[in-house]
Amino acid sequence: MTIADDIFAIYNSRGSASYFGEPVSVTEHGLQTAFFAQEARASAALVLAALLHDIGHLVVDTPDDIAEWTDDAHHERIGAGWLSRRFGREVSEPVRLHVPAKRYLCATRPEYFGKLSPASVLTLELQGGLMTNTEIAAFEAEPFHGDAVRLREWDDRGKIAGLETPGLESYRELIETRLL
Numbered sequence: 001m002t003i004a005d006d007i008f009a010i011y012n013s014r015g016s017a018s019y020f021g022e023p024v025s026v027t028e029h030g031l032q033t034a035f036f037a038q039e040a041r042a043s044a045a046l047v048l049a050a051l052l053h054d055i056g057h058l059v060v061d062t063p064d065d066i067a068e069w070t071d072d073a074h075h076e077r078i079g080a081g082w083l084s085r086r087f088g089r090e091v092s093e094p095v096r097l098h099v100p101a102k103r104y105l106c107a108t109r110p111e112y113f114g115k116l117s118p119a120s121v122l123t124l125e126l127q128g129g130l131m132t133n134t135e136i137a138a139f140e141a142e143p144f145h146g147d148a149v150r151l152r153e154w155d156d157r158g159k160i161a162g163l164e165t166p167g168l169e170s171y172r173e174l175i176e177t178r179l180l
């Protein structure tokens with residue numbers, strides 16, 4: 001099994017659950033997020049981070065019905081940890097920071113909050129709400145915070161029922177070439 005086979009097996013066995021209150025599955029959501037990253041001509045590493053940003057939801061045991069999750073399961077840290085053992089920091093760090101990026105954008109761009117989906121507003125509270133000024137400064141000191149903010153914006157858009165995108169297999173080469 002290659003790393004791509006491993007990743008595809010994870011998505012194929014667990015990624016068909018609906019994505020916390022959204023009209024797409026976890027797999028469709030990742031594919032749409034990566035699709036928007038490619039459309040924005042993001043680097044190969046950032047496209048990969050976009051594709052795999054929610055893998056933390058799939059590599060731990062969580063209730064089958066994602067709507068029953070009572071906390072956010074800290075999926076960004078679980079996912080980043082999993083990715084950091086297989087890929088470079090330019091892949092794992094934007095993933096680790098994609099939830100803080102939402103708290104950051106809500107605190108620094110008033111118009112951003114209004115664009116969040118209802119499910120995303122709900123999880124914002126579980127994730128700690130708006131960032132404080134101290135947290136904002138710490139976030140801006142993170143080397144990959146800019147990538148995390150870009151990833152966040154594709155993440156927020158990647159919830160379109162029925163949007164056709166390239167499938168997992170189209171990312172095989174990207175995955176195999178971004179290894180540590």
Ligand code: FE
Binds near residue numbers: 029053054155
């Ligand atoms: Fe996401």
